Every structure is written in structure tokens, then in C-alpha cells.
Amino acid sequence: DAGVIQSPRHEVTEMGQEVTLRCKPISGHNSLFWYRQTMMRGLELLIYFNNNVPIDDSGMPEDRFSAKMPNASFSTLKIQPSEPRDSAVYFCASSLYQTNTEAFFGQGTRLTVV
Amino acid sequence: KQEVTQIPAALSVPEGENLVLNCSFTDSAIYNLQWFRQDPGKGLTSLLLIQSSQREQTSGRLNASLDKSSGRSTLYIAASQPGDSATYLCAPTGANNLFFGTGTRLTVIP
Numbered sequence: 001d002a003g004v005i006q007s008p009r010h011e012v013t014e015m016g017q018e019v020t021l022r023c024k025p026i027s028g029h030n031s032l033f034w035y036r037q038t039m040m041r042g043l044e045l046l047i048y049f050n051n052n053v054p055i056d057d058s059g060m061p062e063d064r065f066s067a068k069m070p071n072a073s074f075s076t077l078k079i080q081p082s083e084p085r086d087s088a089v090y091f092c093a094s095s096l097y098q099t100n101t102e103a104f105f106g107q108g109t110r111l112t113v114v
Numbered sequence: 115k116q117e118v119t120q121i122p123a124a125l126s127v128p129e130g131e132n133l134v135l136n137c138s139f140t141d142s143a144i145y146n147l148q149w150f151r152q153d154p155g156k157g158l159t160s161l162l163l164i165q166s167s168q169r170e171q172t173s174g175r176l177n178a179s180l181d182k183s184s185g186r187s188t189l190y191i192a193a194s195q196p197g198d199s200a201t202y203l204c205a206p207t208g209a210n211n212l213f214f215g216t217g218t219r220l221t222v223i224p
Contacts, residue, residue: 004157033211033212042214042215042216042217043203043214045210045211045212048210048211055210056210056211091157091158093158093212098209099145099146099207099208099209099210099211099212100145100146101163102148102160102163103148103160103205103212104160105150105157105158105159105160106157107156107157108156108157
């Protein structure tokens with residue numbers, strides 16, 4: 001398997017624009033996580049899906065952030081409108097069965113909002 | 115909320131040395147604990163997963179231990195190599211989340 005695939009790898013956008021980050025989990029995995037990494041706060045969970053259903057979205061910072069998982073092989077994280085403080089590296093991870101099994105991370109999307 | 119601490123924050127050792135990285139966590143009700151490495155500008159690579167019922171897990175030169183009751187885990191790296199240079203992160207796991215420490219940045223000097 002190619003692992004968790006994220007796109008784009010880098011995104012530079014202007015404040016106020018909509019940004020969509022994409023993730024393809026490992027085939028057969030039923031759990032998907034979105035994390036954000038910054039120097040100040042480290043790695044923080046944004047949202048967790050199990051069987052395509054959002055289970056825990058308590059980490060989503062505010063209404064400007066939304067995430068979807070329309071099927072088992074695809075998820076999106078959308079920021080609208082984007083702000084400079086959203087600049088970070090966003091990681092997607094998947095695991096075979098919830099948090100009981102090993103989690104595998106994608107290479108991340110480095111987002112810069114200017 | 116689970117708080118994870120990793121000590122030391124940075125470590126520099128000569129090639130060939132054995133070393134230990136420490137991880138402590140405040141909530142012992144974990145499902146498992148995973149160790150990752152992260153190279154600069156890259157994603158996280160899974161190294162080892164220890165289930166909550168296990169005490170130890172080994173993979174090659176790496177050995178991880180878990181003492182759930184005291185909220186501690188260690189990652190032992192034997193015969194360190196320059197290619198081991200990276201940031202090492204531990205992540206105890208709850209029902210919906212992997213909780214991350216800030217990591218230990220390891221530099222192995224040739």
C-alpha cells in the first residue's frame with residue numbers, strides 16, 4: 001500500500017480564501033484522524049472519524065473549520081475563510097481499527113496563510 | 115485531559131552509544147502507546163506500538179517499555195547511528211485520540 005496520501009503538500013493562500021486539504025487513508029482502515037502541528041502547540045487532534053462518521057470534533061477550532069468523509073477512501077478538511085493563524089502543518093492519519101491499532105500518518109500539508 | 119511530557123527535550127550523542135528516551139503521561143487509562151519518529155519537514159513514522167496489557171515491545175535496535183500504572187514509557191535505542199537523528203514522539207492513546215508530547219530531538223554525531 002502507498003500509505004496515507006495527502007494533497008497538496010504545500011499550500012499558500014491569501015487571508016479570507018477557502019482552503020481544502022485532502023486525504024486518502026490506507027485501504028481497509030476504518031479510522032481517520034486530522035491533526036494540526038505548530039511550534040507553539042505541537043500536535044493537536046482536530047477531528048476523528050470512525051467508519052466515515054465523525055466521532056470527536058471537539059478539537060476543531062471554530063466554525064471556519066469543517067471536515068467530511070464521504071466514503072472510506074477520502075476525507076477533506078476545509079477552512080473558510082482562512083486566517084494567518086491557521087498557518088500550520090496539517091496531518092491526516094488512519095488506523096485499521098479505532099485507536100486500538102497502529103496509526104499511520106501522511107506526509108502532511110504545510111499551509112501558509114498570508 | 116491527558117498531559118504528555120518527554121525528557122530530555124534534546125539529546126546529542128556520539129555514534130555507537132546506547133540511549134534512553136523518556137515519556138510520562140498523567141492518565142493511566144490508556145488503550146496503548148505508540149512511538150514515532152519525525153524527520154524535519156516530514157510526516158510521522160510509526161516505530162513501535164505497545165498495547166496496554168504489554169510491558170515491552172522490540173523492533174530491531176529499538177526496545178520500548180510501558181509501565182501504565184506509573185504513567186511511564188521508555189524508548190531504548192541500541193548502537194545509535196547518524197540515521198537515527200530525528201525527533202521522537204510518544205503518544206499514549208485514549209478512545210478517540212492519540213495524545214502527543216513535544217518530543218525529544220535526537221542528534222547522533224558521526
